Amino acid sequence: MKTKFLKSVLPISVVTLAIAGAFSTHAMDKASDRMVERTGYEHLSQQEPCVARIACTTDPGDPCTFNGAVLYDQLTSVSCPNPLNKIQQ
The missing domain is CATH 1.20.5 (Single alpha-helices involved in coiled-coils or other helix-helix interfaces)
Known part of the structure; x- marks a missing residue:
């Protein structure tokens, strides 16, 4: 059975x-x-090339900014070449 x-x-x-x-x-x-959420990094100087600021996205849209500065996606500790966009609410 x-x-x-x-x-x-x-x-x-x-x-x-x-x-x-x-x-x-x-x-x-x-x-x-x-949407892929990423931390936006700001270029400040040679000593501080990538400083974390706010959450941004890789989705198309308006540029992600912090106090007027465009924010970028960080690849390495000294390289953040890719601009990010604002998270749409």
Whole structure:
């Protein structure tokens, strides 16, 4: 009786898990298309090339600024070349 039950339920469970996995993977792909939030860094001087300021985004939009200075995405401790944009509310 136990073996008969397992033989009929196990394949259904495996198929259900496979379908659930496919849907969750597809949802993760959609989530990666959303806004990417980054800390905006300001160029101050050679001694302080990248100083953290406020949260910005990589999505298209108006430039992200802090006290009139455009903010950038930091690549290394001395390099922040990519301008960021304001987070749209």
